[in-house]
Amino acid sequence: xxxxxxxTRVDTQTIKIEARKAQVYYGTNHAIKDVxxxxxxKTVTAFIGPSGCGxxxxxxxxxRMNDTIPSCRVEGSITLEGESIYDPRVDPVQLRARIxxxxxxxxxxxxxxxxxxxxxxxxxxxxxxxxxxxxxxESCLRKAALWNEVQDRLNAxxxxxxxxxxxxxxxxxxxxxxPEVLLMDEPCSALxxxxxxxxxxxxxxxxSQFSVVIVTHSMQxxxxxxxxxxxxxxxxxxxxxxxxxxxxxxxxxxxxxxISGRIG
Amino acid sequence: MSLGLLSIILLVLAVAGYVLGRRKAxxxxxxxxxxxxxxxxxxxxxxxxxxxVPAFFLIAAWLLAQPLFLENxxxxxxxxxxxxxxxxxxxxxxxxxxxxxxxxxxxxxxxDVTPLLASPxxxxxxxxxxxxxxxxxxxxxTLAATAALRDAGKTSRLAMTIAALVLAVAGLAFGLSxxxxxxxxxxxxxxxxxxxxxGSSLVAVLTTVGIVASLLFESIHFFQLYPxxxxxxxxxxxxxxxxxxxxxxxxxxxxxLYVSAIALVVAVPIGxxxxxxxxxxxxKATRAWVKPAIEILAGIPTIVYGLFALVTVGPLLRDYFxxxxxxxxxxxxxxxxxxxxxxxxxxxxxSLSDDIINAVPQSLRDGSLGLGATPSETIKQVVVPAALPxxxxxxxxxxxxxxxxxxxxxxxxxxxxxxSLNPFExxxxxxxxxxxxxxxxTEFASPETLVAFALGLTLFCLTLAxxxxxxxxxxxYREQYE
Ligand SMILES: Nc1ncnc2c1ncn2[C@@H]1O[C@H](COP(=O)(O)OP(=O)(O)OP(=O)(O)O)[C@@H](O)[C@H]1O
Ligand SMILES: [Mg+2]
Numbered sequence: 210x211x212x213x214x215x216x217t218r219v220d221t222q223t224i225k226i227e228a229r230k231a232q233v234y235y236g237t238n239h240a241i242k243d244v245x246x247x248x249x250x251k252t253v254t255a256f257i258g259p260s261g262c263g264x265x266x267x268x269x270x271x272x273r274m275n276d277t278i279p280s281c282r283v284e285g286s287i288t289l290e291g292e293s294i295y296d297p298r299v300d301p302v303q304l305r306a307r308i309x310x311x312x313x314x315x316x317x318x319x320x321x322x323x324x325x326x327x328x329x330x331x332x333x334x335x336x337x338x339x340x341x342x343x344x345x346x347e348s349c350l351r352k353a354a355l356w357n358e359v360q361d362r363l364n365a366x367x368x369x370x371x372x373x374x375x376x377x378x379x380x381x382x383x384x385x386x387x388p389e390v391l392l393m394d395e396p397c398s399a400l401x402x403x404x405x406x407x408x409x410x411x412x413x414x415x416x417s418q419f420s421v422v423i424v425t426h427s428m429q430x431x432x433x434x435x436x437x438x439x440x441x442x443x444x445x446x447x448x449x450x451x452x453x454x455x456x457x458x459x460x461x462x463x464x465x466x467x468i469s470g471r472i473g
Numbered sequence: 474m475s476l477g478l479l480s481i482i483l484l485v486l487a488v489a490g491y492v493l494g495r496r497k498a499x500x501x502x503x504x505x506x507x508x509x510x511x512x513x514x515x516x517x518x519x520x521x522x523x524x525x526v527p528a529f530f531l532i533a534a535w536l537l538a539q540p541l542f543l544e545n546x547x548x549x550x551x552x553x554x555x556x557x558x559x560x561x562x563x564x565x566x567x568x569x570x571x572x573x574x575x576x577x578x579x580x581x582x583x584x585d586v587t588p589l590l591a592s593p594x595x596x597x598x599x600x601x602x603x604x605x606x607x608x609x610x611x612x613x614x615t616l617a618a619t620a621a622l623r624d625a626g627k628t629s630r631l632a633m634t635i636a637a638l639v640l641a642v643a644g645l646a647f648g649l650s651x652x653x654x655x656x657x658x659x660x661x662x663x664x665x666x667x668x669x670x671x672g673s674s675l676v677a678v679l680t681t682v683g684i685v686a687s688l689l690f691e692s693i694h695f696f697q698l699y700p701x702x703x704x705x706x707x708x709x710x711x712x713x714x715x716x717x718x719x720x721x722x723x724x725x726x727x728x729x730l731y732v733s734a735i736a737l738v739v740a741v742p743i744g745x746x747x748x749x750x751x752x753x754x755x756x757k758a759t760r761a762w763v764k765p766a767i768e769i770l771a772g773i774p775t776i777v778y779g780l781f782a783l784v785t786v787g788p789l790l791r792d793y794f795x796x797x798x799x800x801x802x803x804x805x806x807x808x809x810x811x812x813x814x815x816x817x818x819x820x821x822x823x824s825l826s827d828d829i830i831n832a833v834p835q836s837l838r839d840g841s842l843g844l845g846a847t848p849s850e851t852i853k854q855v856v857v858p859a860a861l862p863x864x865x866x867x868x869x870x871x872x873x874x875x876x877x878x879x880x881x882x883x884x885x886x887x888x889x890x891x892x893s894l895n896p897f898e899x900x901x902x903x904x905x906x907x908x909x910x911x912x913x914x915t916e917f918a919s920p921e922t923l924v925a926f927a928l929g930l931t932l933f934c935l936t937l938a939x940x941x942x943x944x945x946x947x948x949x950y951r952e953q954y955e
Binding site for chain 1: 844
């Protein structure tokens with residue numbers, strides 16, 4: 210059933226990232242089991258599931274951030290545009306420039322707000338002069354709905370912002386490198402409804418240029434922003450499909466109970 | 474009563490205070506400790522503290538202040554007419570103190586000292602036997618002063634013992650009288666602990682103040698004998714022990730700064746880079762043995778480094794650099810001392826920096842790597858800036874070590890005070906000259922000796938300035954990035 214539907218989608222849209230039988234181990238702890246997921250280009254994919262089910266872990270596999278955890282081991286195949294990202298010839302640094310990430314916990318650098326956003330463009334040499342850099346910083350801060358709050362203190366330290374402001378700063382920082390895929394781990398967990406709406410608007414806007422993967426604990430948010438939804442439970446991918454179908458007509462009883470609030 | 478016995482009595486009183494305080498608290502609520510504000514041990518503890526701590530403070534203060542008051546009488550007994558040529562009453566007092574201490578020691582061994590007091594020659598032999606060597610037989614006035622000193626000492630000790638015991642008992646009674654179920658013994662113990670902590674930090678601060686004051690005092694003494702402008706601005710250092718010396722600090726200061734600068738140029742890059750390797754790239758297993766291996770460098774005695782400088786590095790530099798380049802043929806040189814000192818202070822930079830870099834949260838590294846930065850970009854732009862205040866501290870520690878180092882300089886750079894830019898020439902530093910001025914055979918009140926204190930004060934100011942500069946840098950940086 211599921212496979213058939215995927216086949217039909219492939220005809221109309223290209224697959225950006227494809228995971229097949231992905232396994233992740235932390236030492237002996239088998240955290241991700243046999244996960245098959247396709248991330249479509251120019252689509253928002255939502256990962257939902259109870260806490261500790263492996264959403265962040267799987268997200269971190271997609272841009273090889275798990276390399277920084279010594280005990281972590283990834284098996285199976287994960288490809289970006291058909292090329293395995295775990296191939297020894299692939300440069301993880303290059304890969305992460307193409308697949309950007311917003312972390313679950315805001316982690317602004319101990320630098321000024323401006324330098325936080327300018328960090329990526331500077332190391333990748335995306336701008337030719339200060340004016341262009343200024344323009345990128347401003348537009349990214351605007352997109353992340355932070356510009357109005359920080360425009361007259363761009364030189365203040367980013368670590369001095371509130372938790373929610375830091376979260377938006379990290380979003381601005383991630384989109385400033387213009388990645389092809391943006392992985393967002395609970396980007397709205399510390400945001401008020403207004404800022405959340407703005408970030409969701411941004412996600413919708415980003416969809417026209419690249420694909421976005423978002424981890425969220427809010428069913429409403431997943432329903433609002435995503436076109437496809439994956440439900441994880443205890444390290445397994447339980448169900449993956451059209452967001453509308455997952456929320457209105459889930460195939461698996463576990464999905465249904467999670468969505469209606471019975472497990473989690 | 475000896476101090477040891479007195480302390481034991483006080484401790485016994487404190488234990489009694491604990492037991493009594495606790496028992497009184499419990500009995501007041503008829504065993505239902507829920508009615509007490511604090512748990513019973515707190516009542517015991519505060520009573521014990523009130524018993525012992527003030528008494529011990531009294532003893533400490535008494536012992537510190539005692540010499541100021543005891544010696545007045547003894548000094549007045551010294552007959553100016555009997556002073557040997559060139560000796561002041563203060564010097565004779567030193568003898569008096571030693572004789573008194575010797576006699577106390579003999580008396581403590583149970584010997585009868587009264588006959589000795591009558592005969593100076595017998596006294597001298599007896600004291601020699603006890604390890605107190607006197608140059609001459611004590612004069613009658615010295616003996617009188619000694620007797621006065623010992624008398625005063627005995628009275629004072631007795632008074633102190635009584636005062637301490639009275640205070641302890643009073644503290645015990647006061648502590649017990651305050652106990653009732655509402656008494657907040659837990660909070661009181663907390664307060665007491667805070668005052669103890671404040672007291673301890675005061676001791677450290679006061680010691681520093683005392684050291685600086687004594688340096689300052691002796692330096693002022695020196696500047697009365699030798700013009701301060703000559704000391705600060707003269708470029709020659711030629712102490713003559715007969716008098717008429719020229720004591721300009723500039724060559725010494727220059728030597729100190731030159732040697733320390735070379736040491737830091739060696740130690741900071743090597744230390745910092747090995748710290749970065751250890752913290753960011755090395756595997757756990759590598760780190761587990763490389764780090765202690767580097768730290769061994771800090772444990773080698775400086776005299777061994779000095780030997781290394783003298784026997785290996787000095788001749789090597791002379792034969793392969795100085796002579797071929799025509800820069801001199803001395804095996805002692807600033808370069809030798811600087812290089813060897815640099816190796817010595819590497820662990821100060823690397824070990825501390827490594828700890829600090831390790832303390833930078835992994836999430837910052839992830840953030841940078843996640844944006845597609847390479848590990849070295851991450852280190853340069855995120856990790857090291859975040860760790861900078863600590864790294865500055867580490868460098869500063871290394872700098873203070875280098876500035877204060879003596880042995881390596883004596884053996885590596887020689888003892889010739891001169892102003893020169895040539896790193897292959899022998900030079901010397903402030904610390905070396907402090908040692909050589911104080912170990913000379915001149916009398917203590919001459920400018921040639923007193924200059925050591927002025928040098929010490931200069932050194933103190935130098936490290937203080939260094940600390941302040943670092944503090945300013947760190948604070949400015951913190952403001953920007955925290
Ligand atoms: N660095 C790590 N080392 C060892 N085990 C880990 C590590 N990170 C996560 N795990 C384990 O992997 C499992 C999945 O964790 P993960 O962080 O992916 O959950 P999550 O779905 O993102 O949860 P949440 O919604 O709370 O963020 C958990 O059992 C967790 O204990
Ligand atoms: Mg998570």
